[in-house]
Amino acid sequence: MITRAAERLNDRLVAIRRDIHAHPEVGHAEHRTTQLIIDTLTAAGLAPKLLEVGTGALCDILPDGSTEPPLVGLRADIDALPIQEANDVPYRSVIPGVCHACGHDVHTAIVLGVGLILTQLREQGLLDHGVRLIFQPAEETSPGGALDAIDGGALEGLSEVYAMHCDPRTEVGRIALRTGAITSAVDSVLIRLSSSGGHTSRPHLTGDLVGALGALATTMPLLLTRRVDPRSGVSLVWGRIHAGNVTNAIPASGEIEGTLRALSVHGWRDAQQIITSLATQVVAPYGVGIHVSITAGVPPAVNHASGVERFSAAAKAVLGRGSVGTTEQSLGGEDFSWMLQQVPGALARLGVRPAGARSAPDIHQSTFDVDEKCIGTGLKVLTELASTSGSS
Known part of the structure; x- marks a missing residue:
């Protein structure tokens, strides 16, 4: 029928x-x-x-x-x-x-x-x-x-x-x-960095904001996989990065944004809890301020x-x-x-x-x-x- x-x-x-x-x-x-x-x-x-x-x-x-x-x-x-x-x-x-x-x-x-x-x-x-x-x-x-x-x-x-x-x-x-x-679970992650900014001829007088963004872009996804159970399928992938407008000025602000994904609720929650502290540790040597925003999306x-x-x-x-x-x-x-x-x-x-x-x-x-x-x-x-x- x-x-x-x-x-x-x-x-x-x-x-x-x-x-x-x-x-x-x-x-x-x-x-x-x-x-x-x-x-x-x-x-x-x-x-x-x-x-x-x-x-x-x-x-x-x-x-x-x-x-x-x-x-x-x-x-x-x-x-x-x-x-x-x-x-x-x-x-x-x-x-x-x-x-x-x-x-x-x-x-x-x-x-x-x-x-x-x-x-x-x-x-x-x-x-x-x-x-x-x-x-x-x-x-x-x-x-x-x-x-x-x-x-x-x-x-x-x-x-x-x-x-x-x-x-x-x-x-x-x-x-x-x-x-x-x-x-998968999906969240949006936005990290904003700040510093006093300055001339590229005198980098020792300000924080290395672009270097800090580069460290976040390259090391954060790897470090996260070492801090969360790999069976949870956690993935952090960046989709956007921006700082500065000229070649001879160290910018005073910049940001990087991407998505956090996970195939288990447990791994998703663990990653949410450690991203802020992990990012803070990554940028600490660069002398910049940091603010991390995680916008919760959906669970698996x-x-x-x-x-x-x-x-x-x-x-x-x-x-x-x-x-x-x-x-x-x-x-x-x-x-x-x-x-x-x-x-x-x-x-x-x-x-x-x-x-x-x-x-x-x-x-x-x-x-x-x-x-x-x-x-x-x-x-x-x-x-x-x-x-x-x-x-x-």
Whole structure:
């Protein structure tokens, strides 16, 4: 029944995905996308609820007469990225400098489709527990819109929560999973240095600010790996460094900025605690002042074994036994991690690479796109997953 219903909805969901793709909106500005979600679900006889932050929505689908809270939650992120699309397709972004370079348009269309099929199952008396659709804003921001959704009641009453994310490394028609950390913790680290500044002919009269920045850039990542358990996958990588404007003046200020990542919560917390003291020790010989700012982002997304098992069983039931692969850990961040910290579940990789293609543009690239057959794949798997429950 699920497969037939998914096939009937395919053209409609492709059209919805293309509409969202052509009209992308960045985090906390997803007003058009949110209205499309609400209108689609309302027309199906459901009662979606707008999140208090003004974008994103929740929608419960309960068996007729049920007053029990939903058991299973499905999350779709709805925001786009501030990237200019380079694809020449009929549905390319019409918004300058913004595009769906991460596949959130696909996630949204799939979860909308799950809602439509579950409504049919309810009408036929085939839905025996509640399901909550979670349309989350601002996944690409830090610390992420998942916290807004949680504050809005997204997890209340749930016993399980699941999500998919487009993956160009996985071929269309398949999903990929792993137990444990599937994505990384991500924080931003900004270190500002200060000194009196001076002439390069008299370096002994001021702090060596540029030298101190160089020491931070080259030695901090190495030293951190010696102070934190290497099994935690801690990585500090700098992305920006700036000081001075002329060649013959030692600058009075400068800064270096990058990201701290870790695959374990323990390693993440350890690194957060020692970065300030470690950086202070590194620059001490250079006679400069230092201020370290760590902006907390997201924890690792840690898949529960039971959630991976449920996801895998659902995929095999509707796609076949060869449909599930294993994915490697990623040092990218994913704010679905906040939900997995509170409710058991799993994040799966959804294959979007065209069949037979050896490679495809990566997410967050201006040329990223998907094989739209992935919509049917995700729809069937998530519907099967949502229509059963771990306790049933």
